[in-house]
Amino acid sequence: MNEEVVINDILAGNVNRYEEIVREYQDIVANLCFKIGGPKIDVAEMTQQVFVELYYALPRFKFQSKLSTFIYRLTVNVVCKEIKHNSRWVTSQDDSNAPEIASDDNNVEQAIVQDERYRTLYAAIGRLHSEQRTALVLYTFNDFSYNDIADVMQCSVAKVESLIFRARKNLKKMLSYEG
Amino acid sequence: MTDDMFIQQLRELRYPGKVDVIQAVMAEVKKKPLLVAEPPKPKWGFKRVSAVVAACAVFAVGIRFASMYTRTYDSAQIADDLAAVYDYHANYADNNTCYEAYLVDALLN
Numbered sequence: 001m002n003e004e005v006v007i008n009d010i011l012a013g014n015v016n017r018y019e020e021i022v023r024e025y026q027d028i029v030a031n032l033c034f035k036i037g038g039p040k041i042d043v044a045e046m047t048q049q050v051f052v053e054l055y056y057a058l059p060r061f062k063f064q065s066k067l068s069t070f071i072y073r074l075t076v077n078v079v080c081k082e083i084k085h086n087s088r089w090v091t092s093q094d095d096s097n098a099p100e101i102a103s104d105d106n107n108v109e110q111a112i113v114q115d116e117r118y119r120t121l122y123a124a125i126g127r128l129h130s131e132q133r134t135a136l137v138l139y140t141f142n143d144f145s146y147n148d149i150a151d152v153m154q155c156s157v158a159k160v161e162s163l164i165f166r167a168r169k170n171l172k173k174m175l176s177y178e179g
Numbered sequence: 180m181t182d183d184m185f186i187q188q189l190r191e192l193r194y195p196g197k198v199d200v201i202q203a204v205m206a207e208v209k210k211k212p213l214l215v216a217e218p219p220k221p222k223w224g225f226k227r228v229s230a231v232v233a234a235c236a237v238f239a240v241g242i243r244f245a246s247m248y249t250r251t252y253d254s255a256q257i258a259d260d261l262a263a264v265y266d267y268h269a270n271y272a273d274n275n276t277c278y279e280a281y282l283v284d285a286l287l288n
Contacts, residue, residue, distance in 0.1 A: 015209055022201050027194075034194035048200040048207070055208045121188050140189040168186075175185060 003067045007058060022051050025068070028142075029075050035137040037079045038126045046082060050075050065151060073152045076134055083130055124174040132167035139164050 001020055009017045026047055033046040054074055061070055125133055131153075138149045146164075150157045 019201055019205055022204050026198055026200055030198035031194050043194055044198050047198050048203050051204040052207045121185055140186055
């Protein structure tokens with residue numbers, strides 16, 4: 001998909017071509033929402049909101065960065081706004097967005113252990129400060145560089161480094177407490 | 180758990196459900212047309228106004244100096260005037276003592 005051509009088409013009034021962008025990015029956006037937003041948010045609804053906001057933000061997109069970076073930035077903004085509006089991310093017993101194991105392992109016992117590990121990790125990242133969580137999630141998401149994360153979070157690279165360092169430290173501490 | 184392990188696990192986390200928001204998004208965006216922003220109008224900021232004022236000032240000073248050192252002469256009128264002076268001295272004054280006439284003659288030649 002040639003993004004520039006598609007966007008110019010949409011801006012010229014061919015709304016139907018927006019479907020191509022949604023199809024291309026909806027899974028990525030949903031995953032990002034899930035990781036940053038946690039179990040309290042409705043991932044599908046949040047993804048929809050991101051794409052509606054993206055549509056109305058398209059005239060502001062000047063092709064100075066990649067469309068994916070623009071979408072990630074918008075997703076982070078939309079999810080963070082939603083988190084601020086709602087209460088803090090509570091991960092206690094809420095299984096609505098229970099994480100999935102990306103494993104091909106057929107051993108059920110091992111899968112259950114792994115599943116438990118993922119849930120613990122998911123709960124732990126939920127207790128991180130939202131900025132630390134966002135930086136860490138982006139760091140592990142699509143192998144973003146510090147520069148990319150700084151671009152998405154609209155802060156300095158030094159701040160990103162500091163946020164990731166503190167996030168890793170806090171996460172390690174939390175996970176060691178939980179065994 | 181080591182640092183690398185949980186980073187790796189975090190990478191492997193996936194949203195368990197399947198998201199398909201195409202229909203809903205398209206229905207939503209078709210409701211309201213996209214407003215393509217007009218190009219921004221030039222702003223007459225302080226710097227631009229200062230530059231224009233400075234340019235006008237330089238132009239005015241230039242005109243003033245130019246008018247001080249550049250005069251327009253009507254050469255025919257001057258020649259006529261000088262000739263009149265010459266005639267006056269030639270007719271009414273003593274040619275031998277008329278220094279002005281001599282000067283006029285020198286100028287005209």
